[in-house]
């Protein structure tokens with residue numbers, strides 16, 4: 589097993605196939621949204637060369653705000669240092685990001701992975717970005733992705749820290765902090781993807797961000813997360829308990845995906861796909877049932893520092909997470 593407590597993660601086989609995603613901003617009746625046009629194995633060099641030639645046509649170093657190319661690991665890369673492929677959650681994040689919030693802003697991206705959210709921010713008006721990750725593969729691919737997207741702004745890729753998420757940016761403040769954090773409910777004590785493991789409710793990482801974010805936001809700065817959170821069929825009440833605990837009396841806006849899934853179905857994947865112990869999974873289900881947790885909601889959370897109020901909810905305009913259709917290979 590690789591060690592990732594100290595900010596480093598040994599890399600597994602880097603020759604393993606990677607996937608190139610092409611993500612484009614589309615317009616429909618005045619509303620813009622993002623779509624994955626393609627998710628192809630990188631060895632289909634024809635395609636890669638085509639994309640790079642297209643980029644060159646716009647003249648080198650003029651970044652495109654309308655489309656991005658992102659290389660990740662494939663879905664079937666099974667080591668714990670997998671660099672997360674593009675999924676509906678990143679598109680959800682992009683669709684609900686206001687370009688005004690990014691304009692001339694210094695961004696912090698916690699858990700940058702392939703760098704997709706950092707690069708999106710830099711292409712859409714951010715002045716600079718610091719991206720943190722504990723996964724060496726992620727830092728390497730994020731750098732590569734910055735190059736193929738012609739990023740010509742300051743993009744600092746720094747070590748994350750498993751014990752203290754904000755350690756690398758101690759004393760620094762940002763106008764926009766974003767994260768697609770590890771958020772999967774994960775059985776205790778198993779080796780699992782670093783990109784996803786987050787305690788039995790999937791809330792451990794989010795709690796840590798909420799508890800510490802005020803120290804790193806400028807006055808009026810914005811925290812924007814895309815995450816999954818536990819609750820009942822109607823709302824992710826466990827997340828709301830965390831918000832009330834760490835940001836009491838604050839105004840927080842939630843955009844709920846339209847299709848929550850059953851907690852029990854989600855954790856059964858650990859038995860069915862990964863062959864984990866019945867007892868472990870049943871214990872998770874029993875804890876959830878005792879706490880009234882039945883569902884998991886994909887959502888966007890927006891918190892503006894210093895703004896008082898309450899938690900408000902709106903529904904997304906479409907279903908993002910269908911839970912059955914990977915977008916790439």
Ligand SMILES: C[S@@+](CC[C@H](N)C(=O)[O-])C[C@H]1O[C@@H](n2cnc3c(N)ncnc32)[C@H](O)[C@@H]1O
Pocket residue numbers: 671672673678698699700701702703704705720721722723726747748749750751752753767768769770771782783784
């Ligand atoms: C759900 S993935 C999201 C990656 C990328 N932002 C995206 O949207 O595709 C979460 C990322 O957080 C990273 N991570 C886990 N623990 C971390 C920590 N303590 N500090 C920084 N990054 C961490 C993982 O390695 C992974 O790349």
